Amino acid sequence: MARFGLHGSLLAAPGQRGALVAHMLEAASLMKDAPGCELYLVSTSEADDDAVWITEVWRGEADHDASLSLPGVQGLIERARPIIAGMGEFVRLVPQSAP
């Protein structure tokens, strides 16, 4: 089974980047205990006031998919939805080593 990775950005509603970062750090905290989660990194960028970057590495894509059903995850998505204006491009990665 190949490792599975994702890198991309969420765009916060105006003025809501800090709140979106807080939500995504909460997601990172949930994912820390998710089976097969090897990395869940939340970043901002000096060049873009609205973007929140997410970089994920999973043991396999099935682990990623299963994580969406973990307790608390759907509730977190629902709470984040109003402060997300859109999504940037997400690139599917094949990590070549453990993070």
Add this chain to the structure above:
Amino acid sequence: MARFGLHGSLLAAPGQRGALVAHMLEAASLMKDAPGCELYLVSTSEADDDAVWITEVWRGEADHDASLSLPGVQGLIERARPIIAGMGEFVRLVPQSAP
């Protein structure tokens, strides 16, 4: 001091992606011992036969800059140069947590 991150892609010369991955995994191995290196992830992408993605997290930008002077790093860059056709966009990140 804010954490410093980079995410972007190198484009391998035709047919050289495997060789470029091997070089970058050697870089990852060197960086594992570099002061302040928290993540040096090498990935490919199913969607692009030439790209090698690099995701780095450093304790600070000064640590990243200093790593370029570590023993072996310049030699590795010289050896990789002939198999690199170009660089994709690199995004500077401000990681919001430890990887």
